[in-house]
Amino acid sequence: MLAFGLLVMVLLLVMGLGFLGKQADTYRASAQTAAASQALEVAMAGLEDARVKLMKDFKFPPPGEVDQPQYCYTEILRDPGGQAVGSYTVTIDSRWKGPPSSILKIEVWGYWGDPDNPPISSRRVTAEWEEAEFLRGTESLATPVPNPEVGRLMHFQDHGGL
Amino acid sequence: MSRLNSSFNKGLSLAETMLVMTLVMVLMGLMAGLMKEYSEILRTGRSQTARLELVQNALTRMAGEATEASEVTISDAEPFQTLTLKRLNPDPGHQGQRLPNNGIVETSWKPFRPADMINVSYRRDDSERLWRVSSDESLEVARDVSMLKMEKPDEFTLMLKLSTAQGRAVKTLSTRVYLFAVRP
Numbered sequence: 001m002l003a004f005g006l007l008v009m010v011l012l013l014v015m016g017l018g019f020l021g022k023q024a025d026t027y028r029a030s031a032q033t034a035a036a037s038q039a040l041e042v043a044m045a046g047l048e049d050a051r052v053k054l055m056k057d058f059k060f061p062p063p064g065e066v067d068q069p070q071y072c073y074t075e076i077l078r079d080p081g082g083q084a085v086g087s088y089t090v091t092i093d094s095r096w097k098g099p100p101s102s103i104l105k106i107e108v109w110g111y112w113g114d115p116d117n118p119p120i121s122s123r124r125v126t127a128e129w130e131e132a133e134f135l136r137g138t139e140s141l142a143t144p145v146p147n148p149e150v151g152r153l154m155h156f157q158d159h160g161g162l
Numbered sequence: 163m164s165r166l167n168s169s170f171n172k173g174l175s176l177a178e179t180m181l182v183m184t185l186v187m188v189l190m191g192l193m194a195g196l197m198k199e200y201s202e203i204l205r206t207g208r209s210q211t212a213r214l215e216l217v218q219n220a221l222t223r224m225a226g227e228a229t230e231a232s233e234v235t236i237s238d239a240e241p242f243q244t245l246t247l248k249r250l251n252p253d254p255g256h257q258g259q260r261l262p263n264n265g266i267v268e269t270s271w272k273p274f275r276p277a278d279m280i281n282v283s284y285r286r287d288d289s290e291r292l293w294r295v296s297s298d299e300s301l302e303v304a305r306d307v308s309m310l311k312m313e314k315p316d317e318f319t320l321m322l323k324l325s326t327a328q329g330r331a332v333k334t335l336s337t338r339v340y341l342f343a344v345r346p
Contacts, residue, residue, distance in 0.1 A: 100267060
């Protein structure tokens with residue numbers, strides 16, 4: 001009888017552990033989804049940071065050597081309490097800066113998690129910054145047509161992450 | 163001592179054994195009933211979760227692609243609404259040609275050249291399937307979508323609402339998408 005009772009108890013324990021294990025997988029999957037969303041938000045913060053710098057600072061990105069068209073920087077993102085929540089790395093590619101393309105290509109990697117440790121998740125987004133002051137094709141006219149979209153981001157793309 | 167030994171060696175009588183067995187059987191029966199009920203709840207929950215996951219994935223996909231679009235239009239033509247997105251061709255091979263590594267593009271280059279853009283549409287059909295249709299493929303994004311509703315209250319906002327129904331239980335997921343709108 002004792003052995004039978006113990007057998008039932010062990011059976012129930014194994015079944016309980018099985019259910020708990022399945023729940024742990026579910027919670028892990030939702031935590032990963034949440035972390036991926038957080039990394040996207042960090043990357044968006046980096047994109048916004050680059051946009052504001054491009055808008056406010058006419059010497060940004062600083063001119064490099066001819067064979068060094070890419071400018072890259074990393075910043076730590078802090079919450080309102082000053083706690084570091086992640087970091088982003090922004091790369092601004094000036095290879096297409098001059099006419100006729102007149103765009104800057106911006107790539108941002110957002111890293112979610114304490115910057116002193118390996119990131120919990122990461123995400124890559126890209127966008128293009130419109131630099132053309134006049135509508136393309138009208139620059140050579142006597143009165144070129146101003147480009148209403150100058151200084152705006154376009155072709156935003158979310159490339160996913162790790 | 164001898165009484166204890168004799169009581170210990172005695173064991174259970176037939177009546178006692180039957181009583182204990184009956185109690186154990188009743189307990190096992192109760193537990194089996196509870197387990198059956200629990201597994202039914204789990205099965206229903208799993209089925210609902212699977213449906214919701216599919217609908218959530220579809221919603222996330224639609225929202226993500228709408229964010230990347232340069233033009234977003236909603237067609238209210240009967241019987242079902244269609245969401246049409248004009249976006250940059252995401253194919254990496256195509257993007258490499260659009261902005262070549264040497265930085266030199268043709269003189270007539272424009273950021274929104276029609277050759278660089280693709281049209282993607284999302285629509286639901288009679289059999290409650292949600293489709294993503296582009297010029298080269300039709301992809302089933304989700305099943306059991308009982309309702310797809312889209313609304314564009316202003317130029318920069320898109321509202322998406324998807325429902326899935328199982329019996330009388332209708333689950334609805336909705337999201338607000340802020341559009342990255344720069345018009346060509």
